[in-house]
Amino acid sequence: MTVAPATADPLAIVPPEVAADAVVIHDETVAARNPWTRVIAAGDTLTMVDVGGNQAVDFLVYDAHDTELRYSAPDTLQGQDTIYLTTGSVLRDAEHGPLMTVVADTCGRHDTLGGACSKESNTLRYGHHTRAQHACVENFLLGGSRHGLGKRDLVSNINWFMNVPVDPDGALGIVDGISAPGLAVSVRAERDVLVLISNCPQINNPCNGFDPTPVRVIVTRA
Amino acid sequence: MTTATTAGAKAHAREQERAAAAELPRVLHPASAYAGDLPPGVSAGDLVWAETVPPGGYTSLVVAAGTRLRVRDTTGNGCAHLLVFHADQPTERLNVADTVKVQWQAFLTAGHLLLSDQGRALATIVEDTADNSAAAPRHDALFGTSTLARNVERYGSGDVFGPSPAGRELFALAAAKHGLTRRDLPPSVTFFEGVSVSDAGRPAFVGSSGPASITLAAELPLIVLLASTAHPLDPRPEFTAGPLDVVAWPGAPTAPGDPAWGATPEGRRAYENSTAHRRTSGADR
Numbered sequence: 001m002t003v004a005p006a007t008a009d010p011l012a013i014v015p016p017e018v019a020a021d022a023v024v025i026h027d028e029t030v031a032a033r034n035p036w037t038r039v040i041a042a043g044d045t046l047t048m049v050d051v052g053g054n055q056a057v058d059f060l061v062y063d064a065h066d067t068e069l070r071y072s073a074p075d076t077l078q079g080q081d082t083i084y085l086t087t088g089s090v091l092r093d094a095e096h097g098p099l100m101t102v103v104a105d106t107c108g109r110h111d112t113l114g115g116a117c118s119k120e121s122n123t124l125r126y127g128h129h130t131r132a133q134h135a136c137v138e139n140f141l142l143g144g145s146r147h148g149l150g151k152r153d154l155v156s157n158i159n160w161f162m163n164v165p166v167d168p169d170g171a172l173g174i175v176d177g178i179s180a181p182g183l184a185v186s187v188r189a190e191r192d193v194l195v196l197i198s199n200c201p202q203i204n205n206p207c208n209g210f211d212p213t214p215v216r217v218i219v220t221r222a
Numbered sequence: 223m224t225t226a227t228t229a230g231a232k233a234h235a236r237e238q239e240r241a242a243a244a245e246l247p248r249v250l251h252p253a254s255a256y257a258g259d260l261p262p263g264v265s266a267g268d269l270v271w272a273e274t275v276p277p278g279g280y281t282s283l284v285v286a287a288g289t290r291l292r293v294r295d296t297t298g299n300g301c302a303h304l305l306v307f308h309a310d311q312p313t314e315r316l317n318v319a320d321t322v323k324v325q326w327q328a329f330l331t332a333g334h335l336l337l338s339d340q341g342r343a344l345a346t347i348v349e350d351t352a353d354n355s356a357a358a359p360r361h362d363a364l365f366g367t368s369t370l371a372r373n374v375e376r377y378g379s380g381d382v383f384g385p386s387p388a389g390r391e392l393f394a395l396a397a398a399k400h401g402l403t404r405r406d407l408p409p410s411v412t413f414f415e416g417v418s419v420s421d422a423g424r425p426a427f428v429g430s431s432g433p434a435s436i437t438l439a440a441e442l443p444l445i446v447l448l449a450s451t452a453h454p455l456d457p458r459p460e461f462t463a464g465p466l467d468v469v470a471w472p473g474a475p476t477a478p479g480d481p482a483w484g485a486t487p488e489g490r491r492a493y494e495n496s497t498a499h500r501r502t503s504g505a506d507r
Contacts, residue, residue, distance in 0.1 A: 073319075074366020074409045078454050083364065083423040094390065094407070096369040109423075113328070113364065115319020120341030124324045124491045137339070152405045154339070156319040166419045169356035170329030172322060 010218045014047040015104035018186045022220035032212040033201035035139035037146060038219070039064045040189040045103060045220050047186040048160055048197075052213030054177030056162040056200040058116045058136040060154070061091060061099050064192040067149060069093040073112050073156040083166060084109035085158065091187065094155075099193055104186040107179045111159040113166070114174055116140060117202045126204045139198030147194055159200075160185050162207050176206045247276040247465060256469060261292055261349075261437065264471050271470035277463035278385070280392040280449040282399055284309050285440050287505050288474040290348070292467075293448065294435035295414040299464030301453045302413040302436075303367045303389045305397075306336055306344045309443035310503065312402055314338045318363045318409045324488050328419065329359035330411065333482065335489055336438070342499055343441040343492040346476055352414060353431035359416035360431050366409045367393065368454040377461045386461035392449035400445050415453035427455045435467075441475045441496045443505050475500065 010027045011019045025044065029051070030036040040046050048057050063069035072094040077083060079092055086109050091100040116136035123131050140154050161179040166172040201212050223237065224230035242248075250256055253269035260266060270289075275281050277299070285291060293302050308314040317339040322328045324337055332350040335343045352360035367389025373380030380388035382395060393407050413436050416428040438446075450466045452458075476482045476493050484490050500506040 096371040121320045
């Protein structure tokens with residue numbers, strides 16, 4: 001389920017370098033806890049807006065014409081000199097080809113390591129009582145099922161607006177976010193791509209500030 | 223020896239095993255013929271598998287729950303790229319994101335679990351002889367394996383039949399032996415070549431501490447894919463890989479009362495999930 005677009009002018013919300021000379025071809029608000037999928041044409045840019053602040057957006061991307069070519073966190077990291085994503089990061093597939101490029105980012109950095117929450121992993125992280133809770137993998141499976149994708153197609157994903165530092169001794173974890181209401185990240189499709197989003201429903205850690213909120217997704221064409 | 227006739231070709235083929243040099247990489251039959259260092263408390267007669275995987279090569283094994291699998295870098299140049307799948311339902315497989323997130327730790331060593339996407343322990347790292355430290359981890363769960371495209375760029379070739387095989391190509395072949403395809407290949411873990419991460423999130427290749435071994439305990443019946451090739455962040459301009467010595471012997475999955483069972487609450491719940499699954503699925507029979 002999605003709700004009607006917010007009334008604010010989308011071109012006033014996307015980062016100015018994306019808004020310049022662009023036309024809006026899609027504008028939608030994804031309700032808290034919901035999946036969202038869309039094919040983004042080569043050259044178009046998807047901007048995700050953290051409407052309420054510190055809302056993790058779990059994200060997978062596939063070549064729209066050959067979904068075996070899907071986002072690969074290791075290949076993305078091999079192609080840059082940091083474990084985080086920000087402007088300039090190239091999202092690579094498992095054969096090392098570019099799928100999308102981060103072209104604007106007002107948040108600053110995003111997670112590549114933490115993956116998606118699932119009902120099953122929640123039982124390990126928080127206790128067996130959390131198995132009944134909704135989770136990102138459920139959203140990925142639901143969204144993917146509309147495009148012929150299944151469990152085999154799910155791999156380690158991006159978490160926009162989520163803060164996962166790695167300490168020098170390797171300790172890592174999801175900690176309080178560095179995002180805020182209205183911050184946005186924009187990714188340009190390098191070829192026709194299918195995007196799966198889970199607007200993260202997690203309530204057991206700070207990835208959504210313990211309060212899942214909507215995200216706005218705006219597709220622009222230069 | 224002529225190979226112009228079927229009889230000559232057969233005789234020629236049959237001569238090759240006898241003529242091969244003893245040190246060439248191979249699977250040993252029986253495994254008890256293994257002449258390398260045995261794991262503590264394990265006798266040669268206990269071994270059910272013994273193999274040397276050559277540099278640039280791969281292998282795959284199906285192992286029963288409880289099986290111990292030791293992978294040894296005998297030269298200090300080895301790098302073991304590993305994927306594990308639930309043998310009875312291979313859509314359940316290693317999930318490195320859950321593995322590092324659930325255990326609050328990116329640098330894997332003895333005591334850590336390899337977790338599936340179904341909240342279960344696939345395997346436990348029960349032994350690690352590499353010289354790990356916080357500043358110098360010797361294993362890597364973040365940077366995955368190498369690709370054909372990138373090995374071509376770095377070494378001029380990434381073909382499995384060339385001098386610098388790409389890990390994903392090797393995995394694709396190993397997976398195919400089990401009816402699995404590239405769709406079934408998630409991010410992998412590597413052993414014996416480490417990468418540290420700075421406070422600012424910058425990776426630095428740490429590399430090997432020299433010859434070392436890791437031993438896994440299978441917590442479920444597993445398909446194990448193992449590739450022997452250079453780490454994707456290995457900065458050396460020449461392709462560097464070494465042989466991997468693999469031995470396996472029977473054992474039991476982690477059970478209540480074992481020190482590993484209650485070492486962490488996250489691990490305990492993973493063992494609980496694996497144990498319940500073995501019981502319901504019949505894998506414990």
